[in-house]
Amino acid sequence: MPNSSGPNKQYAAHLAARLIESQELRSVSVVLAEELLQKMADGNVKTASPDGSLSIPSPGRQVGAWIAQDTDDGEFFVRSDALDPAQVFARTERIPPKSNKLRVVLIGESVARGVLYDPHFNCALALQELLNLAAGSDWVEVVDLARSGMTIIQLPEIVESALALKPDAVVIFAGNNWLYHPAVEIDRVIEILRAEQSWLAVMRHIEGVIEQDVRALVSRLSEFSIVRSIPLVFVIPEFNAADWQSIPEWRCPLLTGARGRRWRQLRIEAEKSLASRDYDKVAVLAKSMIDLDGGTSPTPYEMLATCSRELGDHAAARRFFDQAGRIELSLPVQKMPRCYPIIRETLRSECAARAVTIVDLPDKISEFLSGDLPDRTLFIDYCHLNQDGIRLAMACAAEALLPLLGRQARPWRELNRHRFSIDNRILALAHFMAARTNAYAGQSYELVRYHFARAIQNAPEIGDMGILFADINLRRTPYMMCRAFEELMSNLDSLPGISILAAGAPDQGIPLNMLLIQALKDAIAEGRPEAGERIEKILREEYSVQEREINLLSRSSCDLNWRRWDDEWWERSIYLQAREPESRFHLICEKPAAIELKLTCRLNGQPLENEPVSLLVNGRLIGKFMASIRWSRHTLVIPPEALHDGLNSLTLSWPEPRQRVEERIEEIIKNLEDRDPIIRWESLREIYPIYGEIHAFSATLQRELSVN
Numbered sequence: 001m002p003n004s005s006g007p008n009k010q011y012a013a014h015l016a017a018r019l020i021e022s023q024e025l026r027s028v029s030v031v032l033a034e035e036l037l038q039k040m041a042d043g044n045v046k047t048a049s050p051d052g053s054l055s056i057p058s059p060g061r062q063v064g065a066w067i068a069q070d071t072d073d074g075e076f077f078v079r080s081d082a083l084d085p086a087q088v089f090a091r092t093e094r095i096p097p098k099s100n101k102l103r104v105v106l107i108g109e110s111v112a113r114g115v116l117y118d119p120h121f122n123c124a125l126a127l128q129e130l131l132n133l134a135a136g137s138d139w140v141e142v143v144d145l146a147r148s149g150m151t152i153i154q155l156p157e158i159v160e161s162a163l164a165l166k167p168d169a170v171v172i173f174a175g176n177n178w179l180y181h182p183a184v185e186i187d188r189v190i191e192i193l194r195a196e197q198s199w200l201a202v203m204r205h206i207e208g209v210i211e212q213d214v215r216a217l218v219s220r221l222s223e224f225s226i227v228r229s230i231p232l233v234f235v236i237p238e239f240n241a242a243d244w245q246s247i248p249e250w251r252c253p254l255l256t257g258a259r260g261r262r263w264r265q266l267r268i269e270a271e272k273s274l275a276s277r278d279y280d281k282v283a284v285l286a287k288s289m290i291d292l293d294g295g296t297s298p299t300p301y302e303m304l305a306t307c308s309r310e311l312g313d314h315a316a317a318r319r320f321f322d323q324a325g326r327i328e329l330s331l332p333v334q335k336m337p338r339c340y341p342i343i344r345e346t347l348r349s350e351c352a353a354r355a356v357t358i359v360d361l362p363d364k365i366s367e368f369l370s371g372d373l374p375d376r377t378l379f380i381d382y383c384h385l386n387q388d389g390i391r392l393a394m395a396c397a398a399e400a401l402l403p404l405l406g407r408q409a410r411p412w413r414e415l416n417r418h419r420f421s422i423d424n425r426i427l428a429l430a431h432f433m434a435a436r437t438n439a440y441a442g443q444s445y446e447l448v449r450y451h452f453a454r455a456i457q458n459a460p461e462i463g464d465m466g467i468l469f470a471d472i473n474l475r476r477t478p479y480m481m482c483r484a485f486e487e488l489m490s491n492l493d494s495l496p497g498i499s500i501l502a503a504g505a506p507d508q509g510i511p512l513n514m515l516l517i518q519a520l521k522d523a524i525a526e527g528r529p530e531a532g533e534r535i536e537k538i539l540r541e542e543y544s545v546q547e548r549e550i551n552l553l554s555r556s557s558c559d560l561n562w563r564r565w566d567d568e569w570w571e572r573s574i575y576l577q578a579r580e581p582e583s584r585f586h587l588i589c590e591k592p593a594a595i596e597l598k599l600t601c602r603l604n605g606q607p608l609e610n611e612p613v614s615l616l617v618n619g620r621l622i623g624k625f626m627a628s629i630r631w632s633r634h635t636l637v638i639p640p641e642a643l644h645d646g647l648n649s650l651t652l653s654w655p656e657p658r659q660r661v662e663e664r665i666e667e668i669i670k671n672l673e674d675r676d677p678i679i680r681w682e683s684l685r686e687i688y689p690i691y692g693e694i695h696a697f698s699a700t701l702q703r704e705l706s707v708n
Contacts, residue, residue: 169232211346250328596636
């Protein structure tokens, strides 16, 4: 009988945790493959030999996804697709034996992988071309060992396994994936909350844990470099500070009661002032928010960073942005990969102390942008570089490498003048996928539309693909049965990688993203109004309230992205548990008409000062009603003048719970103690309060007069 305890049970819990935290549709196969790869690297998994017998790989016989094979010409490393089904490594089929050329090994994460451009263009290709340009052709080769999703634990293992390739230098471009940290012990967080009654103490603890592990990593890498006499260059990543926004509702979990209500009011007022460019007023409001939360919420600091940047104070903008990042790192929410300030600063100090050569990309980018915050000039999304960003990063890496390899130094500005030859269709597809990434992460309409417009500018034919993409995403019919899907696939030869545009169809279980559709429609309609009208027609046919009763709790009507706390609530509960103070929904109208809403809801606790629930339509207050901790039904009518022709937004604004901070802390501690033991820090929705719960919410065209 299998052993149900001990190491097997512990490993099962570890594997389950990895599956839960994964956000990819193909997560099961990806995670299992990664675990297999790790086990093989540890020598714990038997593999089949060419003759069918079983053998255990010996140390040094595997490097990433490549397995050593002895031939008459030397030791080749041959790629094994079985070890990399998710294609997280380069697609290089064979790594040949070391020749008379100098060999540089590049190791890193998805940024080094060149996500959205790879395999047509990436950091390894750029670095090799720049090195050859700088010191004569064909004297150096760059072996690409970058791995998408590489963690702080996997990094030194890949570095040490790369010894088998006999490198003359190693370049590491990493630090974005270190925010998901297994060393953050939730039991220790409970102890801190109970003793300190403060979120600042939790922030300091989490930063301390990560700082300690970064120090240990640099020490290990430095020892590797010294003992093996192999020069090591560490490229510190940067983040798209100017364009990327955190979720505005992300705030300190201890903020509650009257202080929580006032903080919400200030945030809404500050957002309106930002929209009207009243930066002086925004600064006053943001500082009031900081006074309320004690400097433990990222949003007011991001607002101050925006004000400072718009007023030309780039140094202040950077300070405020970094402080927002320090706070965000401590929150148990779904964050995007990023080299957070504590990681960046520790890498700087430790690499300098241990004589590890660094390429300080944040400093280089600041110099390149004349002190401004990094933005879409160099980034394709949150942390991934566009083609210009890749060139700049690898020009800086080449500047550092050349003297270490015995060649004359060349300044990065000179190398950065080089222009790579990249097919415009590859650039177009990268922008198209960036628009999709930005939309699903809840970024601004302006940024999403910008990327769609750039995609069409680079390859006008992608506009036709965009129409088909919208068709597939909007249809309720399974995408494999849509004619648009067949047409999309027929363009595989002319636009490589186009098949990925089918991802996101409704039958794949991904919520319909209305921001994505609107931005795409408007970008295409700018040059082809009839194409925009075609997308609008499909949208209304499939989702208009004039055509049918609309279930506002459906995936197509809930205005959620995967970074929000209520995301995929239907996978966890039979009703929506709103952990955000506002619940948002979409409603499509063919023409303005009176709409009747039917809502069944309740509060999770007593509201502050018997506050009502408010309904807003397109930002306008339509009505209020009282709710309690018991389920109750409500009927509301939206007047025609409050609605737009097309897409409309509905918002339920919940009252702030009547709760003292001490009660909030005890509630958090209880939820943490009752959690599933395999849940890790970055997946803890339970640390936030439940404002309200919705069992049913529907919209119909009002057929006769109703009483509100």
